Amino acid sequence: MEELMGLREGSPGKPEALRELWGRCPHIRRGVRRALEWLKQRLFRVGEDWYFLMALGVLMALISYAMNFVVARVVRAHNWLYQEIGDSQLLRYLSWTVYPVALVSFSSGFSQSITPFSGGSGIPELKTILSGVVLEDYLDIKNFGAKVVGLSCTLASGSTIFLGKVNKSKQNEMLAAGAAVGVATVFAAPFSGVLFSIEVMSSHFSVWDYWRGFFAATCGAFVFRLLSVFSSEEETITVLFKTSFPVEVPFDLPEIFFFVALGGICGIMGCAYLFCQRTFLGFVKTNRFTAKLLATSKPLYSALAALVLASITYPPGVGRFFASRLSMGQHLDALLDNNSWALATRSSSPPWPGELDPKNLWLDWYQPEFTVFGTLAFFLLMRFWMLILATTVPIPAGYFLPIFIYGAAIGRLLGEALSVAFPEGIVAGGVINPIMPGSYALAGAAAFSGAVTHTISTALLAFELTGQIVHGLPVLMCVLAANAITQSCQPSFYDGTIIVKNLPYLPWIRGRCLGSHPVNVGHFMKSPITTLAKDAPLEEVVEVVTSTDVAEFPLVESAESQILVGTVCRAQLVQSLLAGPSSWARGQQRQLQDILAGGCPTTPVTLQLAPDTTLHQAHNLFELLNLQSLFVTSRGRAVGFVSWVELKRAISSLTNPAAPK
């Protein structure tokens, strides 16, 4: 107590002494100040935005974690209700179905009532925006809120609806990084997060963006995993789905052949899935009954779809034949199991467990009268159309994880078949190595999801999720084989949605289209165009402005020379015209240049195309510089106009010469 008193008494003197000491060393003082200045200058330079990127990553991780937390609680409540409700089949059925139906219809209604765009995964819209097209209101905090709440409801409806989450950020300025952060936080996989978002989003990207993406993704993944350590779910930061494949001989050389074959199967399945999905989406949009339902009452459509899906997955009913009680994570945990289920159930046949056994999740995949193969095949059959039906429901949802699991089931089926065909393993080099169906499930998951999204980085995602990269080459070969098939036959999942949703979008030119068809800008530009000459009388200007509705007019030197000097914005021109009616009324013959001199701003031409510019060059320009439109000049004269509409038409007539011009 006395010490405290002494401290208090001494306290006015202390800073004085400190100040004195401080004042005595001007060198050190100046040095410290300069060092701090230097540090500040280093860290917060103009144009550097690492702190924004970090905040973005951390924020995304917090939101993602909070969503996970809420969803886990809601799912647990549902399971508890289902277990405790008694033996009445009707009550159990109702508790199983009503819950997701309510959540899905709420999610649909809530997110639609806030903004009409928030359905789906949002990746097609982001892709469109990144390619330079402006979608108004899409990058909105309201939309983000709607997404978060809607997504939580979707996830809470659990394995019945079987839709996952692909979170993503909506920072207009750092969109590319945001998309990477989304994937990275959801899967805690920074590498594949960055690569996946690059592959899905754009066709060109800069290494600078890629570094930014890595930084933000690492922050996000770190915080996301950190939270699960702090909440005592995990001992330390580690991978989501641990596998324990042997390091010494993970697979045998002849197995490479089966991995490539699996890639081929996944590619064909991917084509079939994409084709059916696009067709069904189109059917729902054109069919009179569903189109009307979707237009007038989206929640009702969602509720109906949810009811169908929930009824089929009802575990005591059909659901027990395709392991519908497992959640998404449990599905993956079970499918990546090392051991062969078929061999394990060959001698003994365990009964179907009444309740889930967390240690032996795979038992849910075994039906004595159906065998493992039966359940896996039935899963593939049922989930195929259920996934397609689920994607038509207008709720915010991620489609990646369900597709990943579907692929894992394909791989597992092949793996189990191989383990039965070669029960002793494939003998090569005198050593016997049993076949691990889990490795096929991993490869199948990567290959099918890669094929459907037209990406290769799913292979890396598979490794980051499991913590082992020993199957590096076979999985990569499997993914490449699947991609080769699907990319040459079908547009990707996201491109397909863009096509069905009729979003503005620039398709990309494959290498093969270039050499064979030399197409120049002169062939496809919009021509002739309406120009405004500087020496045009005001009457003519007013007529041009009122008769057309383009947003930007090309400004030419004179009506005769047509030499392009700049552009003038429609809105500003109209404003200037309206501002100066008094002088205009005086009868004096005024020209456009008087208006311009009077303060209407013009934009100088920075880039221009020539009629001899190739389609490839024009495409690169538009895509890399995020352009909306460019004027075409020939010897200085404005002769045409190219926007992404003309480019798109030119590219689609390249890839499909029969298409209407």
Next chain:
Amino acid sequence: MEELMGLREGSPGKPEALRELWGRCPHIRRGVRRALEWLKQRLFRVGEDWYFLMALGVLMALISYAMNFVVARVVRAHNWLYQEIGDSQLLRYLSWTVYPVALVSFSSGFSQSITPFSGGSGIPELKTILSGVVLEDYLDIKNFGAKVVGLSCTLASGSTIFLGKVNKSKQNEMLAAGAAVGVATVFAAPFSGVLFSIEVMSSHFSVWDYWRGFFAATCGAFVFRLLSVFSSEEETITVLFKTSFPVEVPFDLPEIFFFVALGGICGIMGCAYLFCQRTFLGFVKTNRFTAKLLATSKPLYSALAALVLASITYPPGVGRFFASRLSMGQHLDALLDNNSWALATRSSSPPWPGELDPKNLWLDWYQPEFTVFGTLAFFLLMRFWMLILATTVPIPAGYFLPIFIYGAAIGRLLGEALSVAFPEGIVAGGVINPIMPGSYALAGAAAFSGAVTHTISTALLAFELTGQIVHGLPVLMCVLAANAITQSCQPSFYDGTIIVKNLPYLPWIRGRCLGSHPVNVGHFMKSPITTLAKDAPLEEVVEVVTSTDVAEFPLVESAESQILVGTVCRAQLVQSLLAGPSSWARGQQRQLQDILAGGCPTTPVTLQLAPDTTLHQAHNLFELLNLQSLFVTSRGRAVGFVSWVELKRAISSLTNPAAPK
């Protein structure tokens, strides 16, 4: 035997029967033919070149494997010689030193005698070429041959010279893919091979190239590993340096802090290394003695340097204090060891082994009088200047692996120190986990090599090399920290070489330079320029052609209007002028347009800049479209000229405003 006879007798009849059978089914025949046609059309479309990429990957793998094979034999012969030569110290010393000296001087002399470019890793040159600059003769089969032979000699000189290989291909058309294949085949790591080559080579790239890179890299890595299985070196295709970190709790949460600190240390060491390396390279080039030696007798310089390096690494001498007997692969194997050497040698102190024990390679790192810390620190000290000296030797060599190992040693030193400081492991969450110095070695290797080359994908390389990705987040954070420090202080290893070698090269613009300095093409273009008017008299044209030496002249409509209409190539113009002297001599006043009409080809303008184009736009154009130069037009008039020389000057005056314009 009779069956055989029967077969022979029947053989003339068989094809007939077959043909008959064949002829009977026109449907099937047509179907098969159509299917084959379809397959051919699918696989060998115009512009698709997957078979070239595949051939490239396979070829690279074969060459790389053949090199490995030869090198291994030569190294084994050297080791045998060294072991068998008896106890005479002089003889042993001579056998240790003469061998690498001879190989290095041969490598230097041989490759220099064929082409002067083949020294070094070749990555700086490739980077220059990819940025659009033409280096003549660099992409030459002669140069490639020189590289392969020279590289083999360098590698054969083994751990004394301590240089690795970064193989790469020289296919002009598929350069980007080739570089990826090189890295992928050397390390059997397709993912990081592709990413590393992208990061090192370019600042923009297309997803299409990235897919091609993956395909070629996978083929290369697969064949490379396949060969080692066929030659019975390995059981199956697996990773190069297997680690066995525990999957459950690979590291503890507080260790993240040490990983980031390790990143900081590696970043600072990277800065120091890059600075010293560039300074020394400059010194060798300017110092009178060494410059003369390098100009007149490169093999002598190489031999001298090799003698110095070999003498210091002589194992019974100084070499034993920094484990100089280990090869590059053995170094990595030892440094990535799970267990703590410091703890293992604390109670017992094993003697320094007279011969290498392949099972306990790490014993070479332990000197009883020096401890493990002493050898590691001494290794870092000695290898620092030895590496710098080795990089000045003009032989084909890869610098990546030595840098990777150096980083592993930094990490190992920190890891050993931590394992002594916390011998019981870091206690967190009630569970005790021993610290694994091997994980720090892995992180250090990735961070230091990433810092020196300014790349992040080295983290991925570390995982692909070891087959485990459980340290994903800490290693990535370590690499990011190291990169943040080095990228803000020093140019990368390859950029530094480009600077010292004075190669033409376009520096890239950081995000931060853009907003603060709005620079337009008008500010830095070359102006005025010499134009050729279509109505210019021939005398004037001849004068212009003889007085200037540009390769391309801008062609304008008339001397008065200066409207740009195209370009004409100097060589072709001269040829046309020389071809038509008879008509020219007739005294009639001829103009340039007569020459042009007479058959001199002109190139239309496809892209043009405006004085208002921003530096950023111009930079992107040049880089993405691989341009050499562009003309600047204002209202159609040719007013200036921009090539990478002007761009480079503009960018360097941006980043360093004091630089001379």
